[in-house]
Amino acid sequence: MAATDGNGTVLGIETSCDETSAAVVSGMTILSNRVYTQTEHGQFGGVVPEIASRNHVLKGTPVVRSALEEAGVELEDLSGIAVTQGPGLVGCLLVGLSLAKGLSWATGLPLIGVHHIEGHLFSAFIDQDGFEPPALALIASGGHTDLILVDAFGQYRYVARTRDDAAGEAFDKVAKLLDLLAPDEPTMGGPRLSALAEEGDSEAFQYPRGLAGEMEFSFSGLKTSVFYHLRKLSEREKEARKADVAASFQRAVVDTLVEKTIDAARSVGVDRIVLAGGVAANKELRSHMAEKAKINGMDFRVPEFKLCTDNAAMVAAAGAYRLAAGERSGLDLNADPRLTLPGVSEFPH
Ligand code: KG4
Ligand code: ZN
Numbered sequence: 153m154a155a156t157d158g159n160g161t162v163l164g165i166e167t168s169c170d171e172t173s174a175a176v177v178s179g180m181t182i183l184s185n186r187v188y189t190q191t192e193h194g195q196f197g198g199v200v201p202e203i204a205s206r207n208h209v210l211k212g213t214p215v216v217r218s219a220l221e222e223a224g225v226e227l228e229d230l231s232g233i234a235v236t237q238g239p240g241l242v243g244c245l246l247v248g249l250s251l252a253k254g255l256s257w258a259t260g261l262p263l264i265g266v267h268h269i270e271g272h273l274f275s276a277f278i279d280q281d282g283f284e285p286p287a288l289a290l291i292a293s294g295g296h297t298d299l300i301l302v303d304a305f306g307q308y309r310y311v312a313r314t315r316d317d318a319a320g321e322a323f324d325k326v327a328k329l330l331d332l333l334a335p336d337e338p339t340m341g342g343p344r345l346s347a348l349a350e351e352g353d354s355e356a357f358q359y360p361r362g363l364a365g366e367m368e369f370s371f372s373g374l375k376t377s378v379f380y381h382l383r384k385l386s387e388r389e390k391e392a393r394k395a396d397v398a399a400s401f402q403r404a405v406v407d408t409l410v411e412k413t414i415d416a417a418r419s420v421g422v423d424r425i426v427l428a429g430g431v432a433a434n435k436e437l438r439s440h441m442a443e444k445a446k447i448n449g450m451d452f453r454v455p456e457f458k459l460c461t462d463n464a465a466m467v468a469a470a471g472a473y474r475l476a477a478g479e480r481s482g483l484d485l486n487a488d489p490r491l492t493l494p495g496v497s498e499f500p501h
Contacts, residue, residue, distance in 0.1 A: 160231030160475060161223075163255070164468025165216065167248030168240025168268050169294075170199045170339065172211040175464035176223035176230070179472055180278050183223035185458065185465040186215050194335040205243035212251045219464070227259050234471020237265030237481075238491030239295070245487035253483050264471045265481040267493050271466035273302060275459040276426035278469050283453055286424065288417045292409060292437075293429030294320035294339065297369045299416050301499055302426075305473050309499040311416050314369040319405055319431045322371035326378050326401050330394055345398050346434050352395030354403035357381065361408045367416060367501055374404055402436055410440045414448055420499060423450045433460040 161183070166173040170193060175185040190207045193199050220226065235252035238245055249265075256263040272291050277283060285302040288311065297319045299312040317325070320342055327333055327341025332348060334340070359377050362370035378401055382390055409431075417425055425445050431437060438454050445452035459466060 160472055161225060161229060162232045162234050162468045162472040162475060163216070163219065163227075163230050164266075164464035164466075164471055165212070165233070165235045165248045165252050166268075166271070166462055166464040166467045167208040167212065167244050167251075168236045168238070169244060169462060170204045170207075171462040172208050172215050173462065173464035174212075174216040174219035175468045176219055176225055177278075177465055177468040177472055180280075180469055182278060182465045183225065184219045185463055186219045186222065187458070187463050188215050189337070191336040194338055197333070197338050199241070199339055201241045201243050204241060205247050208244055208247035212247060216251065216255075227255065227261070230259075230261055232262045232264060232471065232475040234264045234266050234468050234475070236268050236271065236467050237485060238488035239268055240487075240489060242487050242489045245489065249485060249487055253485065257483060262475060263481045263483065263485065264474050264479060265485045266467045266470045266474070267491055268467075269296060269298070269493055270470045272428040273300065273308070273426075274305075274469040274473065275455045275463075275466035276428045276453055278455060278459060278465065280453050283424075283451070286422050287426050287453075288413065288420060288422050288424070289426045289428060290409060290413045290432075291429045292319040292427070292431035294318060294324065296429060297371070297409075299367075299413060300493075300496075301420050301422065306477070306495045308493055308496040310496060311420060311499045312367045312369060312412060314371065315363070316370055316372035317375060319369070319371060319409060320429070322375050322405060323431065325375050326398075329379055329382055330398060342431060342434060346402055346436065348395050349399040349402040349436070352397070352399030354399040356393070356396035357400040359400055359404040361404055361411075367412070367419075369408065369412065371405065374401070402434070406434070406436045406440050409437060410444050413441065414444050414450075417450060418448070425450050425452045427452070427454040428460065430461045433457050
């Protein structure tokens with residue numbers, strides 16, 4: 153059996169969208185993190201909830217098995233099972249919950265339901281040599297763009313949210329406008345757009361920075377601006393300027409995210425910043441945030457790439473914390489597609 157610490161060894165299960173993931177962590181240390189990304193949605197241009205749920209049914213058990221195997225642990229070595237309870241696609245969440253509940257019932261291990269965003273928050277503290285809250289977290293994913301003040305684990309205050317699109321959603325929509333979406337990955341436009349942006353000039357076009365100076369995000373104006381810009385170009389021009397459009401768009405998103413995060417950290421009085429969620433995998437965002445944090449004397453942490461997008465290690469880490477705090481979920485735990493973050497309040501502006 154692998155070495156474990158006093159926080160306990162926890163199996164995490166994440167099935168909120170189109171990634172079937174299982175992981176084993178010991179406190180904030182990852183022992184395994186298996187992620188199966190479904191490729192069956194390609195022809196439909198987006199995640200089909202029914203197909204996603206069926207795939208979770210097919211892949212759930214093998215993914216859990218391989219996570220346990222890679223960690224070198226048996227079910228009886230675990231001290232708990234953590235599972236994403238919400239938000240997410242309800243059918244998908246139910247598959248993960250059924251799997252976790254079945255394992256909990258069969259083994260007698262305690263069960264804990266985890267909020268998906270709390271998982272992303274924890275991802276920024278995994279394997280970071282004891283780096284701890286208070287910190288300001290920017291969670292930027294396909295469904296969220298939130299600035300959350302982490303006063304302590306389990307105690308959160310919303311500082312800013314998006315008024316419309318999430319940052320990842322804007323990346324996905326603009327990737328679609330630029331015909332970049334891969335047939336087997338119709339929702340992961342971000343990585344393709346940022347790869348193309350590396351070949352372009354980020355100063356080529358000045359796209360709008362939404363709600364400058366305000367503690368709120370907005371990305372729909374930016375997306376619309378790219379849409380109308382592309383409409384004015386001929387097919388040939390579009391092909392020739394694609395990389396410049398991608399680079400200029402990315403610059404506008406990154407500028408907005410970095411500026412608001414640094415301003416917010418100053419205004420709430422913290423000097424630690426963390427970045428998490430799928431968009432945290434963006435290299436430009438990582439490097440610009442690191443640069444601006446350094447200039448402002450702030451400590452900045454970002455998870456390794458694999459921990460940015462949806463994965464079960466983050467769910468297991470959040471679950472390990474809650475289990476260690478004595479929390480337990482019953483076998484009547486239900487999926488909640490609109491679950492609110494536990495321990496959260498609004499930051500007074
Ligand atoms: O956290 P995540 O895996 O799923 C959600 O909970 O939404 O985030 C997925 C989002 C997608 O919108 C994807 O395009 C974006 O994160 N993303 C990126 C990059 N990698 C993933 N966006 C920009 N640059 C990237 N390198
Ligand atoms: Zn996510």
